[in-house]
Amino acid sequence: MLLSIxxxxxxxxxxxxxxxxxxxxxxxxxxxxxxxxxxxxxxxxTILMILAGAALAGSGSxxxxxxxxxxADPYLIGAASGxxxxxxxxxxxxxxxxxxxxxxxxxxxxIGAVLTVLLVFGVSRAGKTTPVTTLxxxxxxxxxxxxxxTSFLLINSSGELRRALxxxxxxxxxxxxxxxxGAAPYILIGLVTLLSMGHALNVLQxxxxxxxxxxxxxxxxxxxxxxxATLATAAAxxxxxxxxxxxxxxxxxxxxxxxxxYRRLLxxxxxxxxxxxxxxxxxxxxxxAPQELPVGIITALAGAPFFLLLLRKxxxxxx
Amino acid sequence: MKKIFWKSLIVVLTxxxxxxxxxxxxxxxxxxxxxxxxxxxxxxxxxxxITNPAQRIISISPPLxxxxxxxxxxxxxxxxxxxxxxxxxxxxxxxxxxxxxxxxLETVVNLKPDLVLAGEITTPELVASLENLGIKVFYLNNPTxxxxxxxxxxxxxxxxxxxxxxxxxxxxxxxxASALQEKIAxxxxxxxxxxxxxxxxxxxxxxxxxxxLYTNLISLAGGENIGAKLTTAWPQIxxxxxxxxxxxxxxxxxxxxxxxxxxxxxRAGWQSLTAVKEGRVLPFxxxxxxxxxxxxxxxxxxxxxxxxxxxxx
Amino acid sequence: MLEIKDLSVDLNAEPVLRNISFTAKTGKILGIIxxxxxxxxxxxRAISGLIPIRIGNLELDSENLVDKSIIERAKLIASVPQxxxxxxxxxxxxxxxxxxxxxxxxxxxxxxxxxxxxxxxLQQTQSLDLAMRKVGELSAGEQQRVLLARALAQSTxxxxxxxxxxxxxxxYQIELLDLVQQLTRQKNLITIIVLHDLNxxxxxxxxxxxxxxxQIVAFGNPQKVLRDAVLSRVYQIPIHVDKKTRIPHVFPK
Numbered sequence: 001m002l003l004s005i006x007x008x009x010x011x012x013x014x015x016x017x018x019x020x021x022x023x024x025x026x027x028x029x030x031x032x033x034x035x036x037x038x039x040x041x042x043x044x045x046t047i048l049m050i051l052a053g054a055a056l057a058g059s060g061s062x063x064x065x066x067x068x069x070x071x072a073d074p075y076l077i078g079a080a081s082g083x084x085x086x087x088x089x090x091x092x093x094x095x096x097x098x099x100x101x102x103x104x105x106x107x108x109x110x111i112g113a114v115l116t117v118l119l120v121f122g123v124s125r126a127g128k129t130t131p132v133t134t135l136x137x138x139x140x141x142x143x144x145x146x147x148x149x150t151s152f153l154l155i156n157s158s159g160e161l162r163r164a165l166x167x168x169x170x171x172x173x174x175x176x177x178x179x180x181x182g183a184a185p186y187i188l189i190g191l192v193t194l195l196s197m198g199h200a201l202n203v204l205q206x207x208x209x210x211x212x213x214x215x216x217x218x219x220x221x222x223x224x225x226x227x228x229a230t231l232a233t234a235a236a237x238x239x240x241x242x243x244x245x246x247x248x249x250x251x252x253x254x255x256x257x258x259x260x261x262y263r264r265l266l267x268x269x270x271x272x273x274x275x276x277x278x279x280x281x282x283x284x285x286x287x288x289a290p291q292e293l294p295v296g297i298i299t300a301l302a303g304a305p306f307f308l309l310l311l312r313k314x315x316x317x318x319x
Numbered sequence: 320m321k322k323i324f325w326k327s328l329i330v331v332l333t334x335x336x337x338x339x340x341x342x343x344x345x346x347x348x349x350x351x352x353x354x355x356x357x358x359x360x361x362x363x364x365x366x367x368x369i370t371n372p373a374q375r376i377i378s379i380s381p382p383l384x385x386x387x388x389x390x391x392x393x394x395x396x397x398x399x400x401x402x403x404x405x406x407x408x409x410x411x412x413x414x415x416x417x418x419x420x421x422x423x424l425e426t427v428v429n430l431k432p433d434l435v436l437a438g439e440i441t442t443p444e445l446v447a448s449l450e451n452l453g454i455k456v457f458y459l460n461n462p463t464x465x466x467x468x469x470x471x472x473x474x475x476x477x478x479x480x481x482x483x484x485x486x487x488x489x490x491x492x493x494x495x496a497s498a499l500q501e502k503i504a505x506x507x508x509x510x511x512x513x514x515x516x517x518x519x520x521x522x523x524x525x526x527x528x529x530x531x532l533y534t535n536l537i538s539l540a541g542g543e544n545i546g547a548k549l550t551t552a553w554p555q556i557x558x559x560x561x562x563x564x565x566x567x568x569x570x571x572x573x574x575x576x577x578x579x580x581x582x583x584x585x586r587a588g589w590q591s592l593t594a595v596k597e598g599r600v601l602p603f604x605x606x607x608x609x610x611x612x613x614x615x616x617x618x619x620x621x622x623x624x625x626x627x628x629x630x631x632x
Numbered sequence: 633m634l635e636i637k638d639l640s641v642d643l644n645a646e647p648v649l650r651n652i653s654f655t656a657k658t659g660k661i662l663g664i665i666x667x668x669x670x671x672x673x674x675x676x677r678a679i680s681g682l683i684p685i686r687i688g689n690l691e692l693d694s695e696n697l698v699d700k701s702i703i704e705r706a707k708l709i710a711s712v713p714q715x716x717x718x719x720x721x722x723x724x725x726x727x728x729x730x731x732x733x734x735x736x737x738x739x740x741x742x743x744x745x746x747x748x749x750x751x752x753x754l755q756q757t758q759s760l761d762l763a764m765r766k767v768g769e770l771s772a773g774e775q776q777r778v779l780l781a782r783a784l785a786q787s788t789x790x791x792x793x794x795x796x797x798x799x800x801x802x803x804y805q806i807e808l809l810d811l812v813q814q815l816t817r818q819k820n821l822i823t824i825i826v827l828h829d830l831n832x833x834x835x836x837x838x839x840x841x842x843x844x845x846x847q848i849v850a851f852g853n854p855q856k857v858l859r860d861a862v863l864s865r866v867y868q869i870p871i872h873v874d875k876k877t878r879i880p881h882v883f884p885k
Contacts, residue, residue, distance in 0.1 A: 037428050040452050068719075105444065156551055166420035166442065173420045175448035199740035203730050205719040213680050213713075214786070215706025215734030260721040263740075292418045 044177045048239065049281045049295075050274040051180070053246055055187045055236040057273020058266060059229035060247025061254070062194050065201035065262050066225050067132050073247040074233035077139035077226070078116035081146035083237040086112020088150050088164045105167065106174065106182060106238040113234030116142055121226060132208075167241070179239035190232030191270060197225050198263030205260070243296045245303040246273050252307065276303075359474065362460035363443060372480025373434035377415060379422055380438030383459065384409050385612035386472055387436070389488055392479035398430045405610065420445065428452055434478060462611050464535045465496060465619075472613070488613060495616050496539070499623055502630045503541040510567035510626055512542040513594070514603075516553070517573055521586040523555040533608055536615065540622035542568070558588050568626060569594045572609075574602030601625055633657050634679075634790055634822050639688030641671075641678050641846075648674045649846045652688070656839075658789070661816050661823045663837025663854075665830060667867055670843040672826040676792050679824070681705045692790065692822075706734035709790040710783035712776075714798055720768025724778050727767055728753055731785030753784040757811060773804030780808070784815070791816070793825040797832060805829075809836045834858055842866060 059074040067076070075081070090108030120142045124134040154164055166173065174182075200221040203211045211218050233247075254268040280298040287293055356370040377398035378384040384403035387393055393408055401417040403409045413430060416423035420442055427435070427449070435449055435456045446456045457478060462468040469489045476485020514533055518524035526546035527533035531553075534544040545564045546556060569592070571578050580600040589595055603625075607618030624631045639652040649671045656662045664672045677683045679690065681702065690697040692708055700708070710731070718727075731753070732746045742750075754760040757777045762770060770778065776796055783791060793812070797805040809825075813836055816823045827833040833840060833854070840857040842850040844866045850857040855875075863871040 033429055033431060036452055037425050041424050041428065105442075155555075173442040173445040173448070175421070175424050175445070176451045178448065178451065196740070199733070199736065202722075202726065203733055205722065206727075206730070207717065209677075209682055210711075210713055212682060212702060213706065213709075213711045214730055215703045217702050255721070259723070260719065261723065261726055292416060292421065292423060294418060 040176050044180045045175070045281070046278065048180050048183065049278045051183055051187045052236040052240045052243070053250075053273040053275070053277025054191060054270040055183075055232035055273075056243065056246040057250035057276070058191050058194050058270040059233045060273075061251035061262070061265055061269035062197065062201065062225050062229045063247070064251055065265075066204060066222065066229075067136065068205065068207075069132075069136070070252065071248070072136075073244075074229060075143075075242070075244075075247070077120045077135060077230075078143045078146065079113040079230055079233045080237060080242045081143040081150070082116025083109040083113040083234060084168055084242065085116070085146040085150045085153075086110070087167045087238075088153050091164045091167065092153050106179070109167075109238035110186070110234045112146075113237055114230060116146055117226065117230040117234075121223075174239065183235040183239045186235035187232045190228040190230075190235070193224060193228035194232070195266055195270075197221065197228070198261075198266050201225070201262035201266070205262075241294075241296065243277070243299055245296075245299045246277055249303045249307045250276055357477070359457070359477065361456075362439070362458040363446065365458075367455065367457055369478060371433075373432075373478055375430065375432045376434050376436060376479060377427060377430060377432040378403060378436045379415065379417075379441055380436065380459075381405065382610045382612045383436045383438055383475065385610055385614065386475045387479060389613045390472065390476045390479065390481040390485040392475070392481050395479055397432055398427060405606070405614075424448070424452070427454070436475070436478070461532075463530060463532055465492075465539070465615065468611055468615055469493065471611075492613060492616050496619070499620060500539070503539070503623060503627070506541045506627050506630070509541055509543050511545050511564065512537050512568045512570060512626070513545050513556075513561060513564070513566040514570045514572055515578070516605075518578065518586070520555075521589065522558045524558075524561075525553060526556050528552050528554045532611060532615070536608060536619050537622060540619055540626055542622065542626045562588070562591060565593050567594060567599065569600045570603040570622075570625070571600065572603055572605040575605055578602070633693065634824075635689070635691045635694075636679070637689040637691075639675075639678065639685060639690070641674055641683055641685070641687075643674065643683075647846060649678070652846075652848060654841060654848065654851055656790075656822050656824055658822050659817055659820045660838035661813060661825060661836055663833040663840045664824065664826045664843060665828075665833050665840060665857075666843035666849075669845075671846040672843055673794055674846075675843070676711070676794050676824065676826060679790075680709050680711045680792055703734045706786065706788075708788050709792060710786040710788040711792045711794070712779050712783045712796055714795060718767050718775065720766065722767045723763075724759070724765050724767060724770070725750065725754075725763040728763075728778060728782045728785050731782040734786065749787060750785050753781040754778070756784060756815060757781040771804075772799040773801065773808065776800060776804070776808055777811070780811070789820075789822055791821045791823045793823070795826050795828055797827070797829065805832060812836070830858070830863075 056074055060072070063072040063074060063076055064070060066072070086108040087105050089112070090105045120135065120138045123142070124138045150168075200216060203214055203216045204218070204221070206214075208218050236243075250272045251265065251269045254265055254272050258264055258268055277295070277299070280302060281295050283302075284293040284295050284298045287298075356368055359367050359369060361367050372395075374395050375397045376387060376392065376395050378387055378396060379400040381400070381403040384396070384399050385405055387396055388406050388409065393406075396409075396412050398415045399409055399412045400422060401414050403412075413426065415426045415430070420440070422445070432454060435454055437446060437456055437458045439459075439461045441458065443458075446458055449456045457474075459471055459474065460467075462471055469492065472489050472492075473482070473485050476482045476488075514526055514537065516525040516527065526549075527544065528549040528551050529547045534547045537544040545561075545566050546554065549556065569583070571580065571583070579602065580598075583589055583600050584595055594600055603621070604618075607614050607621060634656040636655075637653045639649060640647065641649040652675065654662075664675065666672055674683065678685055681697075681700075685698050697705060697708065728750050729742060729746070732742060732749065735746065736742065751760065754763055757780050759774065759777045759781055762774055762778060767775065767778070776799075780796075791812075796808060796812075800808065809832060812823060812825070815821060825833075825837070827837075837854055839852060840850075840854050841848055842857050842862065849866060850859070850862055858873045860871060860873055863873070
């Protein structure tokens with residue numbers, strides 16, 4: 001984490017970084033820029049990346065457990081496409097630029113993600129249960145619809161086209177402490193809830209029937225897990241954009257190394273995700289300074305080959 | 320036309336340097352005509368107070384960079400976005416990056432700007448983030464006609480302390496525009512124009528629609544943009560519609576990206592267009608129309624010359 | 633004892649079980665036999681609560697089970713599934729531990745008492761040495777044993793098993809059922825097993841139930857139920873029951 005704070009396109013010597021962190025030499029005028037950079041840009045960004053990485057990997061691991069599918073990721077049941085649609089709607093409606101207005105796009109993205117997941121959930125309910133395959137199918141269908149609607153809006157927009165594309169490619173342009181304050185409560189609530197679901201996820205690995213016979217209230221826990229994971233994912237997507245691979249790869253790697261017990265896998269995924277995304281973010285800042293690469297590209301470039309390598313090396317079945 | 324522009328610029332700059340009473344500073348000198356402080360409303364409807372002309376300006380919009388140089392404030396710039404490449408001097412200014420709407424905020428902070436000029440491509444969220452870092456931002460909406468562009472030039476002049484130069488420049492540009500209007504008023508026909516922005520899919524090329532600067536300028540140049548009847552700003556027109564409209568001229572705004580009239584003649588279905596058959600497919604420097612600074616006049620004059628060459632012997 | 637009265641179950645608006653009434657005694661194994669589609673699995677699922685009972689009564693020692701919550705039911709009825717589609721990377725100990733789910737507190741921590749029960753269940757099924765292995769590494773017989781251990785860890789008076797010997801070699805079939813029989817006696821369980829194999833059923837069941845088209849065709853001790861005429865009709869092939877040995881055997885004529 002210190003590394004993330006110390007590195008950026010503006011070179012600040014490590015000693016200075018530490019001094020700023022521990023508030024010595026506060027009055028020094030020349031340091032005010034460094035102070036601003038460190039406290040207003042780097043530290044919040046570091047925290048945001050940690051939160052987002054934790055949210056994506058934690059949700060990804062929960063979804064893989066819930067759907068008993070190694071390809072499940074936080075976007076499976078529509079969170080990403082819903083967020084995109086919400087953001088584009090907010091952008092094309094042209095909210096006034098009041099203070100609240102600056103939060104409108106992430107808020108809309110968040111609401112879009114949550115509503116989409118609720119829709120998928122509602123559509124898949126069959127009586128009292130929500131069978132897994134139906135959820136996945138509904139998720140695919142609703143996602144496609146949301147994406148198509150987004151494209152339609154983009155085509156028919158005027159000046160907002162660029163802003164909308166900017167959001168879809170790179171995520172929110174909010175920087176500083178604002179996105180952290182916006183995302184943190186939801187991510188923390190979601191992750192804390194998920195952490196308490198470790199045992200339930202273990203039980204669910206044996207299928208709905210066995211889980212029920214063992215005394216687990218399957219619909220309740222399934223709902224809780226989906227809501228908690230969606231909350232965390234939606235908050236992450238709303239403020240950092242759609243970053244792929246974190247939610248898919250990190251849980252797999254953790255499972256490969258430390259086994260499939262969700263009481264361990266969830267916290268490990270959370271920590272692993274935070275580290276992975278932070279590392280990717282550091283790379284995105286230094287590789288082509290002063291240009292910054294979108295983090296999603298780094299995660300894909302780094303994550304995919306690493307994962308393939310891991311698959312080849314591990315002889316034992318790890319699922 | 321360009322020479323006049325450059326000459327006036329040089330005159331202005333030289334005057335700024337040479338006239339007594341000016342303090343040469345690391346940044347170019349400042350002349351004030353209006354009493355400060357004043358309040359200006361920016362494009363996001365915020366009231367910005369100007370107490371001193373900005374000395375350390377970062378522009379994150381290429382047209383605004385051009386405007387700054389045009390009014391003589393180029394030397395007061397300390398940063399610019401990656402796409403600000405005109406005039407050539409702009410490239411020497413520190414690059415603050417551009418990655419899908421996000422700039423390198425650390426570099427921005429480190430440059431200690433006292434003003435950031437932003438155009439419509441910048442999101443309000445980014446403006447808020449900059450303000451949160453204690454940086455003053457002035458946001459300017461894209462102009463839809465020449466008068467709005469003149470107003471922007473004047474604003475840029477006020478912000479950078481070059482009111483006089485800005486006013487002078489605006490007058491010069493207005494003169495050029497009126498001269499053009501006189502000529503155009505005498506035309507007997509208004510040829511139809513198809514302005515191509517992008518034809519990656521030749522059956523559905525992109526063209527400027529209604530209420531865009533393009534349509535306005537084409538009209539001032541004595542033509543009619545066939546895209547004007549489409550309701551959105553950057554629509555795709557179908558090849559069928561294009562064939563029905565059969566414009567007299569085709570301007571290739573994507574010439575800067577490699578499209579040539581030769582390529583157009585090979586596109587399926589395009590051979591039946593009159594403009595293609597009679598060789599009226601012309602490459603056009605889109606930067607003269609999309610970078611909405613003083614060069615718009617260059618663009619306007621180029622359009623008029625192409626449409627009504629008989630008036631510009 | 634487990635009492636069922638007038639149980640009827642419809643699935644997809646089709647009647648699957650009709651007027652089922654019987655009693656399963658404590659310390660005894662009840663073997664359910666019948667051709668495919670007779671409703672044997674449906675009956676087990678209705679008892680374990682997977683299928684809601686709308687018509688009929690289910691009582692355990694005179695306590696009505698129909699309205700009980702999932703957790704309460706899980707403390708009373710444990711099911712041993714067939715050993716297919718288990719998550720391969722799961723630890724045996726952790727899997728058996730899941731049997732304690734209905735007893736875990738809100739934070740889902742296991743107490744030392746839970747650990748003792750888990751260990752004991754593994755011992756009783758002679759699978760303590762498998763505790764640290766992965767489920768995917770076990771043979772079918774071993775998997776069935778640890779699934780039994782999990783059911784035992786649930787500490788329930790009722791044990792349900794649906795065709796537990798399906799994927800097992802003959803030797804392991806016998807071993808498993810010997811074990812089940814021994815545990816039923818020792819712990820006074822009410823054990824209900826659906827069995828495909830009539831020989832095994834006749835060997836291990838204290839009482840038998842023959843189901844056909846969702847109805848009880850015969851109920852009682854094996855001698856009473858395993859009769860030439862009724863078996864031949866229900867299974868639709870000629871069957872002769874050998875009465876010379878103390879345990880009747882069944883083989884086609």
